[in-house]
Structures are given as structure tokens and as C-alpha cells.
Amino acid sequence: MRASDICTSKVVCIDASASVVDAAKRMREGHVGALVVTEQPNGERIPVGIVTDRDIVMSVIAEEVAPTALKVGDVMTSPVLTCTEEQHLYEIVALLRSKAVRRLPVVNVHGGLAGLVAADDVYSALGLLLREMNAALTQEQVHERVARL
Template sequence: MRTADICTRQVISTEAAVSIRQAAEIMRKHHVGALVVTEPPNGERIPIGFVTDRDIVVAVVAVGIDTEALTVGDIMSQNLATCTESENIFDAIQTMRARSVRRLPVINQKGGLAGMLTADDIYSALGAHMRELNAALTREQVHEMKSRA
């Protein structure tokens, strides 16, 4: 199973120059807890960082900094972990585990933002496969009981 098959394609992003207050407003408007920070060379949204609602609370609000005084670029995570559309989900899980993250921006062949893969996406996809496997096992048991009756 490829990351492209299960990722969310509608990803909310922002640019590094946006103020922290504006970023919080974007998160609220779109009901998301994280934004991929991008720059737009060649018409692609190239991921360069990541900012979460927790980053805003811990790095800005909790220490009393004015939300207009800092930009997203000032607090974003810059060593961004990503995965590609063609990558299988087990490799993505390894990346999540190695980098201690639960969200991975998915990038296309041009390096542009193509989606977002979350731990919830993976749980959901694997859960669906486990339910299918369980149904197959149950059918096999029923078939065996009927054939022996």
C-alpha cells in the first residue's frame, strides 16, 4: 500500500512570512492542528517546515510573546520529515518512528506538496485490512463447519 493511496490530499499550508496570529487563524478556519510551511518556486508548494498548534502555544503564547511579533518561519520545525507518493506505508511508519513524528507531508516527483499522511490515516487503512482478514478467517471457519456437518 502506497502513501498516495491513503494520505489526505487537501493540505492546508502557509508561507514562512505569515504571523503567528495569522497562522492560528488559518488553523481555526480550516479546523487543523498543523500547517505545512511552503515556498512556491516553479508553481509547486515546496515543503520547508512545519508548525503545529502546540508549537504556537509552547513557543509563543506560554512565554507571553506577541503573536504579531513572530512569524511562522521563526518557530517552524525546519528539519522536515517527509515521504513520497510512491513510498509504501511501512517505510513511512519507519520514518515516523525514527523522527518521532505522527504526520508526514507527502511530496510528489517535483518535490511539491501532494498530501499529508498521519498516524490516524495509517491506523484506519491497516484496521480496514485487519477487518477484511478477520472476515476471511470467519468465512473459512463457517465453510469448514458446513462441509463437516
């Protein structure tokens, strides 16, 4: 499985100049825990950062900073770690693990945003692979029983 097979293609994005309050509202409206911060220098949405609900809690609420005083660019993680549409599940897991992140924007060959792969997407893909393995083992057992009759 490749990133393009498991990623969410409808990614909620925001500009670095947007307020943190706008980011929180967009997360609530989109029912998401992260926004990909993008720029559009050549028509492609290029990921330049990521802001999560945890970033807002840790950088704004826990620090008792007025949310209206900060922009997304002040609290986002940048540069953002990405993966390509062609990277395989194993490579994605290795990236998530080695960098201790839960989400990776997926980029196309032009560096434009193509999707977002989250830990939940990886779990779903692994679950599907395990179900397929279980089905293969079950079929093997059935085939063996029939062959021995």
C-alpha cells in the same frame, strides 16, 4: 497501502512569512492542527517546514512572546520530514516512530506537495487491514464448516 492511498490530499498550507496569528486563524478555519509551510519556486508547492498548534503553544504562549511579533518561519520545524506517494504503510510507520512525529507531508516525484499523512490516517488504514484480516478468517471458518457438512 501506499502514502497516496491513505493521505489527505487537501492540505492547508501557509507561507513562512505569514504571522503566527494568521497561522492560528488558518488552523481554526481549516479545523486542522498543522499547516505545511510551502514555497513555490517552480510552480509546485514545495514543503519547507511544518507548524503545529503545539509549536505555537510551546514557542509563543509558554514563552509569553507576543504572537504578533513572530512569523511562521520563527516557530516552524524545518527542514520538514516528508515521505513519497509510493512509500508503503510500514515505511511510514517506521518514519513516524523513528523521528517522533505525528504528520508527514507527502511529496510527488517533483518534490511537490501531494498530501499529508497523519497518525490518524495510519490508524484508520491499520483498522481497515485488521477488519479485512478478520473477514478473511471468518470466511475461512465458514468455508471449513460448509466443506465438512
